[in-house]
Amino acid sequence: MFQVVRARWRRWVNRRLPRTDKQVFSQRNIFILPTGSGVVFGVLLLVMLITGINYQNSLIYLLTFLLGAIMVAAMHQTHRNLSGLELTLIQTGEAFAGEPVPFRFRAMSGKYDAVAIALRSGDQTLEQQHVPARQTADLSIALTSVQRGYFRPDRIRVETRFPFGLLKAWSWVRPLSCGIVYPRPVAAPEAVSTVTDGDDQASARSVDGNDHADIRPWREGDLSQRVLWKRYARTGQMVTADWEGEQGSPQWLDYHAFPGVDTELRISYLTAQVLERGRSGTPFGLNLPGQVIEPDSGPAHLTRCLRSLAVFGKEKPREEASVPFGTRASAGDTTTASGEQG
């Protein structure tokens, strides 16, 4: 029962807050409720009112009304903290699984100061940022994912309890862009990692030598160098040679080098190897089914390999619920049309 309500609520919120990299908060998408302290404060006001009635004390009435009115004003104030604030996702981060992935937002406040804004997703919090009126500030929240691949937080809660902490106003940002989570590196087993100090000549020689080749039909992901092009020209059959000497080739990191190992673990092995090569500065190439990265070295190459490993076999997330028509403004494109429909 609770689950159903919860799912329904979630769907409703998601409809109201479509995925976008630029979220402007307004009456449409700000939620406000008393905090626990706020509820207690309400009870206190009631007790005070009863005290005032029982003791026929006008000043207690006055104090009660004053505090009650201030509570209402605080509601306005708390709401105003968020209202008009514009959060733009300006950079998505990349990190290893289990490590924090930074998401950088540029916050631009509207007509009023945005005071004590906290970003939160899961158990990660960015506490207390202040953005004075009509100014910008960059906020960066680090989120963790234990799974490699495209990482797009479902929603990041943006909350403020200022001024009194008796009320909380909140909303969510649901980023459209994804961060990338690299696989967790796992050191490859001994047998493989020992054969790392070969050189170009050795590998070239074995290719040339044609000695201990296993000939098999081409399958997707095979390196083009290994296709026996002469035979292809002759017979029209794509045949690949698996060179014994190539197993554990120092230059090529191969997805197929770990027979019988689970995909994720293979990816982790490869990641560890990529990192190791990156550290030592050795040029290397990466061979994944369906994708080949030619040997190279340097940080850009390293990043490219890591990204490929991260998203290997993953699809870029799509917007699950497309936006119906006429909601362009609430989708965040407020520069032209916000507030027109309200």
Add this chain to the structure above:
Amino acid sequence: MMRSKSIATRSVAMPPADVTALPTRALVWLVGSFGLLLTPQWDRLPLWLIAACIVLAAWRYLAQNGRVRLPGKWQKTGIMLVVIAIYVATVQGRFTVDTAASFFVLAVGLKWLETRTERDFYVLFFILVYLATVNFLFHQEIYWAVINLVAVGLLLVGLQALNAPELPRTMASGWRRLGKMLLKTLPIVILLFVFFPRMAPLWSVPMVSGQARTGISDTMRPGDISNLAQSSERAFRATFGGELPAYRDRYWRGLILDYLDGETWRQGEKEPLGRPGRVAVDGGAGNLEPGDYDVLLEPTDQIWAFALEGSRAVSDNVLRSEDSLFRFRRPADTSVRYRMALTPEEPATDSPRVPDNVRRYLQLPAEGNPRARALAKRLAETATSDGAVVDALLSRFREQAYFYTLRPPAMPDNGIDTLLFDAKRGFCAHYAGAATFVFRAAGIPARVVVGYQGGDPGMDNAYLIIRQYDAHAWVEVWLQGQGWVRVDPTAAIAPSRIESGLRDAVAEEGSFLEDDWASPQRYGDLAMLQWASLQLDRINYHWQRWVVGYQGQSQLDLMSRLPGGMGLRELGYFTAAVVGFALLIAGLVSAWHLRRSGPRDPVARLLGQWHRMCERSGIPVRQGETPSRLAERIAAVRPGAENTAHSFARLVNKHYYGSGSDVAPRVVRNAMRRLLTTMGKQLSPPGRRSGPPRETAVRVKG
């Protein structure tokens, strides 16, 4: 969903229990507010408790800076037990409002050692707000009210500091923010205050303090009233519908003492105990008729209502009891307003026949004061009537060297004899007691009346202020054919006391308020000080009259003057209407803000309309697309709209990028509107319902 979310939040927001988790600035405000809230309590709290509170709060503050450590669990328990033991020892099982209040303060004091987390901070916040409420029960003068409200303000600023510790200039911006909130909501607060129905108490709550209040009491020993004469505390204020009565006629009767017990005068019959509950505090609403007067009595914890001789009750919170005295139904534990009227002549109420209980007024102790008894016998024998006896005694007071003094000698044995024949120096209570004794010994029914005599006009003679030093005792004798007649021996000895007050009566002696250094009344010759004191009193008077005293009666009176005369029920509706109206206004304001939050530029708004129109009719607008580009695409899809779209795009471009045009912007905008209308018709028919594929829409909004 919400719940789980907020719990997760809490677990994140709550740092481990560590002293520095609370921002120092927030803590400072909290401590400051506590200090302020203690000040109204200073006279009713035991000294040790105040000291303990200061120590505990200081401890907490020092711990913030890391100079000391907060006590551990055992130490804390020890401190708690010790303090509570002291409390129990001093209270000794008495349960009054005072002990309750001090227990409350004690709890706050102990809480300081436990204030580690945000949650504790809120607990203290709530307690301190309620402490402010409790303070209002005891003190309602405007300055205490200001102190209380400032303390609550400090709390609210402290909360702001707690919730945004990093915000620069917390204090200034905190007060400014609070002030703005107050200004915005003040109209609503005032409306609620005026119109919120003042209901009768939901259940009865006695609040009689155990603490003795300054004021007259129901017994009178010879020295009692001269103690009161050292106090310049206000007893009550009286506002008259007509002229102020002459000074010598300002006899405020309070109670009658008719039983002499050795040296002490008492009430022969105990007053019926006031039932627990509340006295209506605002009798007397509406305009004062000539002859009416309102009395605003400071709390006495007694049921006595003071009234001029020859008054009748107008407001229904005072009752006439026997002997033409007036009583509240319940003790006045807060200031009470009541209305009386002077009846010019009241011939028949006290019938001139001998009172039934005449023996009561002839009661004397069996022995003692023989010379006074002898004097009485002599007077009774020589005089022809009771009236003559009275006159004879007064002449004796007038002619012989009796002195009116605030420094009478001690008269331990046979005090009346000593006073009348040896010392001849005394205060009103001495003379009133002695005169009653003599009259009774002479066989004339007589009684001591205690109350106040006099009263100084406040600012602009708007009302009289009667202070404790105006306390007075005089005599009433029962004369055949006249009933009870006032006889004031003090008037015979020191006429200035009756004509112009105690200050003049003891001017030579210099004993007026000699122990009360701080009282402005003591320095009657400093005109500036008097003026300031009276101004302050006037402000306070109006505060008490119109704000503190605004209760059921006043409210109903005010409502009855408004058109449509409202009762309690209508008031309830009205309050609901006020709140609803306020919400409506707030909604309108925020809707207006919402409108305003869109582009201000009217052309940008028109552009937005155009974009939406395009999307509705199946031509998705791309991010960052120029108007001309869009117009071209429209032309491609709907050739019919080509001209209008291009014209519109041209106008937009001209507005933003063209050089200053000689056409008025309003005209241009109207042209654009017309184009939009036309375009709407041109675009709508074919694809009204179909709409473009969804993916496009998603991509577009990116």
